[in-house]
Amino acid sequence: MGTQLAMWGWQALYLFEALVLSTAIGLERQAKHKDAGTRTHALVGVGSALFVIISKYGFMDVLSADVHLDPARVAAQIVSGIGFIGAGVVFTQRSHVRGLTTAASIWMTAAIGSACGAGLFVPALVCTILYFLAVTLLPFLTRIIAPGYGNDDMLRLRYRDGHGILRSILSVCAIHGVSVEGFSTRKSKDSDDEEPGSRGHVVSADLEVRGRDSKALIGDLSDIDGVISVTRINNND
Incomplete structure (x- = not known):
């Protein structure tokens, strides 16, 4: 026992x-x-x-x-x-x-x-x-x-549609030497997504960027006229 x-x-x-x-x-x-x-x-x-x-x-x-x-x-x-x-x-x-x-x-x-x-x-x-x-x-x-390798970030941007803002966003990414690996957009008609006094739809865009640290990139994207918000989405395995 x-x-x-x-x-x-x-x-x-x-x-x-x-x-x-x-x-x-x-x-x-x-x-x-x-x-x-x-x-x-x-x-x-x-x-x-x-x-x-x-x-x-x-x-x-x-x-x-x-x-x-x-x-x-x-x-x-x-x-x-x-x-x-x-x-x-x-x-x-x-x-x-x-x-x-x-x-x-x-x-x-x-x-x-x-x-x-x-x-x-x-x-x-x-x-x-x-x-x-x-x-x-x-x-x-x-x-x-290997600096830059594995620096993948998913950024979610909200901006007003119809002002050519998307071209400005891609231009800023190019200036920072960041490669946009994936991109998707969707429009929202919800009143909560509209900025007070704004016209048209608010677009929510997801950008998968690769190449460098995205801190400076987020700052420059936020400064674009018409961009409402830029947030980083957790993208690690």
């Missing part, structure tokens, strides 16, 4: 470590306002750990001279099964693929949870640390080594 209690205690510890490490990854994703946040990553990590525990201990009562089990078979299905969840956060927006980093984080969380379920405390902890180094340090190094 004492041996059984000790085994249960270790199993509970495996699950708790999986919860802590996977929640830490989920907090980082949620802080960046991603759909897959703390709850998703925590459930993936703990679920993966439980599957590994089931693989190791769940069938011990049926073992006999005529029954042989492969404890890796259930755990192996985690690798392929987690792809369905990862695919759910990947989508295409104006010919650009989004959500790959979040999908990869879910996949890595499953691996970390599996390591916890197998009792591999140190590899699970090290991989969690490496994850945070990858998502924080690598973008910083990229900006140093």
Whole structure:
């Protein structure tokens, strides 16, 4: 009985470590306002750990001279099964693929949870640390080594229609050396979108810009006569 209690205690510890490490990854994703946040990553990590525990201990009562089990078979299905969840956060927006980093984080969380379920405390902890180094340090190094690479921003502009403002917007982008990768506009007839005393429709435009820091660009776009507002939309994976 004492041996059984000790085994249960270790199993509970495996699950708790999986919860802590996977929640830490989920907090980082949620802080960046991603759909897959703390709850998703925590459930993936703990679920993966439980599957590994089931693989190791769940069938011990049926073992006999005529029954042989492969404890890796259930755990192996985690690798392929987690792809369905990862695919759910990947989508295409104006010919650009989004959500790959979040999908990869879910996949890595499953691996970390599996390591916890197998009792591999140190590899699970090290991989969690490496994850945070990858998502924080690598973008910083990229900006140093290749300035301008990966500086993608989605800007949302609201301006009055019928004044040639769109040409001015594109001209300012060209002056700043910024490439407009995607562009879409929509008109609004809502009275809330109209400026007091303005005539015509207010246009809401989304610009996907690439090439440089957009802070100065936002300032110059805001100074264009007829532009009502310029806001940055979170566009990280």
